[in-house]
Amino acid sequence: MSVAPQSVGRRERNKQAKLDRITAAAAELFAEHGVDEVTTQQIADKADIGAGTLFLYAKSKGELLLLVQNSGYADALVAGRTAAEAIPDVFDAVMAIVRPVVECNRKQIDNGRTYLREIVFGDPEEPHHRDALALTVQTEQMIAEVLTRDPRVEPRNAARLAHVVSAIMFLSMAATINISRSVDEILSEISEQVYVLLRRGGTHPPAD
Missing domain, CATH: 1.10.357 (Tetracycline Repressor; domain 2)
Structure with missing residues (x-):
């Protein structure tokens, strides 16, 4: 069964939205504290996603x-x-x-x-x-x-x-x-x- 184009588009938009949140959260925390003082869990929390989801975007x-x-x-x-x-x-x-x-x-x-x-x-x-x-x-x-x-x-x-x-x-x-x-x-x-x-x-x- 083929996937409706609108479903694919929605999924891609959701992925991009999560990536944007991750990028913004990491940028803010790194700028404020320095990369060495920030944990991936802090970034996940600030981006409002699970740690497992975070690692789908950056390992x-x-x-x-x-x-x-x-x-x-x-x-x-x-x-x-x-x-x-x-x-x-x-x-x-x-x-x-x-x-x-x-x-x-x-x-x-x-x-x-x-x-x-x-x-x-x-x-x-x-x-x-x-x-x-x-x-x-x-x-x-x-x-x-x-x-x-x-x-x-x-x-x-x-x-x-x-x-x-x-x-x-x-x-x-x-x-x-x-x-x-x-x-x-x-x-x-x-x-x-x-x-x-x-x-x-x-x-x-x-x-x-």
Whole structure:
């Protein structure tokens, strides 16, 4: 017997509503207390669902953090792309992509650093982890697109340079030594390294 389309639609809407409640509950609790101080039971209670239901949407607290942070990361990439499109200079356009990602990651420093660890060490078979990895790929693709504005940079080299820029950004955000540093200080550190990289890679960032 076939399932009525309206029944399928209702079921999907209910699933999305639960996911939205879980995301909102986790985001609020993580922001207020930090991911390490929050339990999955607290998130389930705040979302008004059972713990078993919660684990149908995210199998661990790490996956819940990925779910929450991925949304902010995606918004940061949209902002970065928009800003970069309006900036003709290659170096400045690359940094326009980097800035909102760093700002997003540093809204709650411990959560941001835990998010980066989850991306590196989490289970790539889990859906929210796959989404996070896809966002890192999008970041590199956006940077590579900007780098190819310079006719001296071949697409293959642009992808390689973009991979290194991404690595610089993530290491700067994750480094323990940078815990107390401001967003602008971290961006300055990234900028200095990217400047040297792009100069050697064939692009010519503006002089200080």
